[in-house]
Each structure stands twice: as C-alpha cells, then as structure tokens.
Amino acid sequence: GQQLNQSPQSMFIQEGEDVSMNCTSSSIFNTWLWYKQDPGEGPVLLIALYKAGELTSNGRLTAQFGITRKDSFLNISASIPSDVGIYFCAGPSTMKTSYDKVIFGPGTSLSVIP
Amino acid sequence: NAGVTQTPKFQVLKTGQSMTLQCAQDMNHEYMSWYRQDPGMGLRLIHYSVGAGITDQGEVPNGYNVSRSTTEDFPLRLLSAAPSQTSVYFCASREQNYNEQFFGPGTRLTVL
Numbered sequence: 001g002q003q004l005n006q007s008p009q010s011m012f013i014q015e016g017e018d019v020s021m022n023c024t025s026s027s028i029f030n031t032w033l034w035y036k037q038d039p040g041e042g043p044v045l046l047i048a049l050y051k052a053g054e055l056t057s058n059g060r061l062t063a064q065f066g067i068t069r070k071d072s073f074l075n076i077s078a079s080i081p082s083d084v085g086i087y088f089c090a091g092p093s094t095m096k097t098s099y100d101k102v103i104f105g106p107g108t109s110l111s112v113i114p
Numbered sequence: 115n116a117g118v119t120q121t122p123k124f125q126v127l128k129t130g131q132s133m134t135l136q137c138a139q140d141m142n143h144e145y146m147s148w149y150r151q152d153p154g155m156g157l158r159l160i161h162y163s164v165g166a167g168i169t170d171q172g173e174v175p176n177g178y179n180v181s182r183s184t185t186e187d188f189p190l191r192l193l194s195a196a197p198s199q200t201s202v203y204f205c206a207s208r209e210q211n212y213n214e215q216f217f218g219p220g221t222r223l224t225v226l
Contacts, residue, residue: 001173004156006156009154031213033213033214040220041219041220042118042204042206042217042218042219042220043157043204043215043217044217045214045215048213048214088156088157090157092213101159101162101172102147102159102213102215103159104149104156104157104158105156106154106155106156107154107156
C-alpha cells in the first residue's frame with residue numbers, strides 16, 4: 001500500500017526560529033493534509049492542499065504541494081512555545097481499492113526551547 | 115456540538131479479556147474511522163466505515179471488530195486483548211466529500 005515518510009523525525013529549536021519539515025511518498029497524492037497533535041490530544045487539521053504547486057498559509061504556517069505530487073512541505077515562522085507537538089502529513093489514498101482511506105505519515109515531533 | 119467523543123479515556127486490561135471502545139459523533143458525518151497510534155509509527159488505520167451498515171478493513175485490522183448500526187456510533191471491539199494492542203486509539207469522522215477529519219480525544223489502552 002501507499003506510505004508517507006516524514007523528516008526530520010524530531011526537532012529541538014529555540015523560540016523565535018523558523019521550522020521546516022517535509023513529507024514524501026513513492027506514489028502520487030492528489031491532496032495533502034497537515035495535522036498537528038498537541039500532547040494528550042487528538043490531531044487537528046492545520047492546512048489542506050489540493051493542487052500541485054499550491055502554496056497555502058495559515059497564520060505563521062505555510063505549506064506547499066510539491067510539483068511532482070510526491071511531496072509536501074510545512075514551514076513555521078518565528079516559533080513559539082505553543083507550537084510544540086507532533087506534526088503529521090496525510091493524504092487520501094489514490095489506489096483504486098482504497099479511495100476512502102486517509103493515510104498518515106509517522107510524524108515530526110517539535111520541541112521549542114523558550 | 116460535542117464533536118467526536120470517546121470512552122473510556124484510559125483502560126487497563128489483562129491478556130485475553132475483551133472490551134469495547136466507544137465512539138460517537140454528532141456532526142452527521144458519513145465517514146468514521148479508527149486509528150491506533152504507537153511511538154514512531156504515526157496513525158495506522160484499523161477499520162473504517164462509509165455509512166451505517168458498511169465497514170471495511172484498514173491497515174491493521176487483526177484482533178479488532180467493528181459495526182456501524184447508526185450514523186452516530188462506531189464502536190471498536192477487542193475480542194481477546196493482547197499486549198501488542200497496548201496503544202492510544204483515536205476515532206475520527208468526516209463528511210463524504212471533504213478531507214478534513216475530526217478526531218476524538220483518544221483512549222489510552224494498556225494490556226498486561
């Protein structure tokens with residue numbers, strides 16, 4: 001089945017620094033989703049991308065849908081302590097037998113040092 | 115709206131015991147899913163449903179059963195718990211034509 005890979009696995013940054021993380025796959029996706037999970041909570045959708053090359057912002061967060069359709073990037077500018085959490089990329093499967101399934105990557109864990 | 119609710123929040127079982135994790139949503143969403151989250155593994159799909167009376171298997175269905183008798187409820191049954199099922203379980207729902215999934219707060223299950 002389709003799989004998503006995320007890098008880095010974890011990050012420790014100083015408050016105020018910018019953050020970049022990415023998500024890759026060996027197969028194409030038609031939609032890319034970025035979720036954030038706060039400690040002890042369920043994931044919450046941050047940004048959804050629907051078109052190759054699309055660049056979308058949500059406050060200090062910016063995400064891009066890669067031109068090849070096999071990757072996506074998430075940037076966070078001027079990090080603050082509440083950015084701590086796990087960031088997941090996800091996408092609806094493009095396999096004919098699995099159109100209803102949403103696949104998640106393993107996540108990038110972000111720690112912000114005040 | 116309460117959104118997606120899950121009970122219990124925490125549960126400890128002994129190997130071989132059975133139990134049901136409850137999930138309910140009040141948003142009239144057609145799609146509901148169960149995921150398990152293990153360290154470094156992300157969220158893995160166990161079972162999902164595209165409407166009342168319709169369920170299908172995800173990536174890791176073995177050892178779990180589901181049913182969907184109403185739009186609102188989607189319980190997950192562990193028939194004979196095993197230590198490998200120690201995990202955090204999340205239920206999620208979404209509308210048929212939208213990709214945004216709404217997640218519940220999770221159930222933290224330990225099997226001894």
